[in-house]
Amino acid sequence: AQSVTQPDIHITVSEGASLELRCNYSYGATPYLFWYVQSPGQGLQLLLKYFSGDTLVQGIKGFEAEFKRSQSSFNLRKPSVHWSDAAEYFCAATLEGGSEKLVFGKGTKLTVNP
């Protein structure tokens, strides 16, 4: 079955430290990939997406993600975390063509220490 896995339920980093959130997918073909961020009590905001082309994708708020086909991964990175980045992060995937729904990972909660 198609699935998206975020291995880390909760990550804590210090402000100014670098960040990497992991995402792995299991699909028969290369899916479209997304990262969303959700602040407490808010909706989901799109950070970035990968459809095809350059495997390093730049997003908003200084985030980037790298697609690695050989590892079935789409990890999210930020070189220097700010306290306002504390939130829940969801990786999601779907297939081209629109017949498949968006599948979410279970999310990674990010805590930022001062």
Place this chain on the structure above:
Amino acid sequence: DAMVIQNPRYQVTQFGKPVTLSCSQTLNHNVMYWYQQKSSQAPKLLFHYYDKDFNNEADTPDNFQSRRPNTSFCFLDIRSPGLGDAAMYLCATSRRDRSDTQYFGPGTRLTVL
């Protein structure tokens, strides 16, 4: 700014009392979705509309219904809310189909007393 709007942001209802949540969009997108998100979980798709074509997920309870009177508006009706229906309800839209980028509203937090 084009956006997805949900009203109300917080809704309190009583056990068994019908409730309607509202979503509107200024993006002129063809597809509108309703998701249920319980605490510390990923969003779960309830159903979606492609234009006026309604698509229900197989595991969505009959208690949940939806209406889309026009392109801009979509409603979620919960006919007899139970305590287990307390959750955040998220509306999303996409331009073309389910593989297209989905844009989410701020959500409605539903409390059932």
